[in-house]
Amino acid sequence: MTGHGLLSVAEALARILDGVEPMPVEEVALEAASGRVLARPIVARLTQPPFDAAAMDGYAVRAADIATLPATLDLIGEASAGHGFDGTLGAGQCVRIFTGAPVPDGADVVVMQEDTARDGAKVTIVARPSSATHVRPRGGDFAQGQALLAAGHVLTPRSVTLAAAMGQPTLTVYRRPRVAILSTGDELVAPGTMPGPDQIVASNSYGLAAMVAAAGGAPQLLGIARDTRQDIETKLALAEGADVLVTSGGASVGEYDLVAPALEARGMKLGFWKIAMRPGKPLIFGRIGTQRVLGLPGNPVSSIVCGHVFLLPLVRALVGRGGAPEPSVRAVLGHDLSANDGPRTYYMRARLDRGTSPPTASTLIDQDSSLLSPLAAADGLLVREIGAPAMPAGTAVEIIPFEA
Numbered sequence: 287m288t289g290h291g292l293l294s295v296a297e298a299l300a301r302i303l304d305g306v307e308p309m310p311v312e313e314v315a316l317e318a319a320s321g322r323v324l325a326r327p328i329v330a331r332l333t334q335p336p337f338d339a340a341a342m343d344g345y346a347v348r349a350a351d352i353a354t355l356p357a358t359l360d361l362i363g364e365a366s367a368g369h370g371f372d373g374t375l376g377a378g379q380c381v382r383i384f385t386g387a388p389v390p391d392g393a394d395v396v397v398m399q400e401d402t403a404r405d406g407a408k409v410t411i412v413a414r415p416s417s418a419t420h421v422r423p424r425g426g427d428f429a430q431g432q433a434l435l436a437a438g439h440v441l442t443p444r445s446v447t448l449a450a451a452m453g454q455p456t457l458t459v460y461r462r463p464r465v466a467i468l469s470t471g472d473e474l475v476a477p478g479t480m481p482g483p484d485q486i487v488a489s490n491s492y493g494l495a496a497m498v499a500a501a502g503g504a505p506q507l508l509g510i511a512r513d514t515r516q517d518i519e520t521k522l523a524l525a526e527g528a529d530v531l532v533t534s535g536g537a538s539v540g541e542y543d544l545v546a547p548a549l550e551a552r553g554m555k556l557g558f559w560k561i562a563m564r565p566g567k568p569l570i571f572g573r574i575g576t577q578r579v580l581g582l583p584g585n586p587v588s589s590i591v592c593g594h595v596f597l598l599p600l601v602r603a604l605v606g607r608g609g610a611p612e613p614s615v616r617a618v619l620g621h622d623l624s625a626n627d628g629p630r631t632y633y634m635r636a637r638l639d640r641g642t643s644p645p646t647a648s649t650l651i652d653q654d655s656s657l658l659s660p661l662a663a664a665d666g667l668l669v670r671e672i673g674a675p676a677m678p679a680g681t682a683v684e685i686i687p688f689e690a
């Protein structure tokens with residue numbers, strides 16, 4: 287608690303993450319695996335390369351035959367990728383070979399094409415590899431039984447490539463948590479619908495859905511509820527079975543603020559609903575059974591900032607990535623900043639100029655929490671703790687990046 291009876295951000299996050307376990311696991315095909323989190327280590331089913339393979343186009347020869355140069359050898363066959371040479375190389379012989387082909391038995395060096403001269407079935411080797419044999423040895427990449435990707439690894443296009451080469455057609459990952467998102471407000475219409483004279487377009491649910499998807503969750507938009515208990519409860523019922531329920535709007539104490547009672551009518555046990563945070567003081571957290579419920583402010587900037595601070599760690603914990611935030615970016619302040627003498631931790635939207643080293647951080651001039659264009663232009667958040675003193679330009683700061 288802070289001096290004003292509000293829950294601190296750290297305490298609020300700790301309560302949200304308390305007892306969160308990663309989701310149950312499922313099998314996914316390789317082509318759907320990028321971005322998912324491995325629930326078990328991947329063990330190679332195969333050895334790579336499976337045979338000694340040519341690393342160059344040229345001729346496979348015996349090292350002993352090219353000890354003195356030039357050396358003229360008899361060409362006895364060809365090995366190309368997918369089509370090995372079916373014999374053994376004897377003294378004085380060579381085999382035409384292409385990159386990726388198995389090096390024939392008896393051969394131990396591949397001489398680059400550029401270092402040879404061919405005349406019918408005779409090949410003269412004029413130079414030899416200095417130290418390299420131009421042979422990729424069997425198992426030089428990895429061996430069957432080796433565990434190369436650990437549980438908890440977030441799959442990337444590169445590690446999916448490795449998993450494929452290891453011979454795994456499917457991977458065991460944590461299921462995506464289903465995150466249901468409901469907007470509330472009589473004034474809201476969906477994007478694409480022309481707003482009436484008193485209306486605006488609902489925007490924050492789309493940003494929250496994008497945030498959830500990028501963190502590995504499965505967002506489900508429940509649409510817009512009117513500001514009536516009944517409509518809110520009807521739409522909340524669509525969240526049945528979701529792992530997380532996010533609402534936006536209607537969380538403060540105004541006349542039309544109905545979300546908390548509607549959630550309680552659905553069985554929510556309230557955890558807290560006020561935090562010492564700017565933007566975003568009215569923030570509901572509770573549970574309906576195992577479902578975690580986050581009631582975010584309707585204000586789009588507040589909901590995106592609160593989503594970043596609370597929803598993102600929750601989704602990450604559920605997908606098996608732990609609740610730890612992305613590492614922050616070290617920067618220097620590009621201008622003077624006044625003290626935070628308010629009662630709440632202030633999450634200032636900031637831009638980062640990465641053209642300097644370290645990057646230069648500038649807080650946006652207009653921190654009004656209804657403005658979306660500066661939010662979209664911002665790179666991250668500069669956190670001003672309660673009581674943080676004024677800072678001159680050049681002070682070292684840390685920025686929480688919006689995107690890694």
Ligand code: AMP
Pocket residue numbers: 469470471473474486487488489490491534535536537538583584585586
């Ligand atoms: P509320 O939290 O419902 O009091 O809403 C605070 C402000 O955010 C009001 O100006 C609303 O019009 C606006 N707002 C609420 N929900 C949304 C939404 N989904 N998209 C954009 N603006 C919203």
Ligand code: MG
Pocket residue numbers: 470471472535536584
């Ligand atoms: Mg509202």
